[in-house]
Amino acid sequence: MAYTMELEAEVQKLKELNQELERKQAEIMEIQMNEVISFVNCEAKLFYIWHIYYLGVLSDLLKLRKRYRHYSAYNHSITLSPYECG
Secondary structure, rough: OHHHHHHHHHHHHHHHHHHHHHHHHHHHHHHHHHHHHHHHHHHHHHHHHHHHHHHHHHHHHHHHHHHHHHEOOOOOOOOOOOOOOO
């Protein structure tokens, strides 16, 4: 009988320890999820900034292309005609 009570007490301790570990694991998972969300938000902001910058650069290049009309498709560089430099 005493052995059974010892085992029951040990089982109760293990159950309490298990509950504590599950609680800590849930806290850690929440912290990790918040870190991931924060990282993704940061990456999304950087992508947005890069995208806006890229569109601005692309827009500027297209304006130059329209302005100078001489565009080499081979090396993708703008070439000026001597008549348009003035």
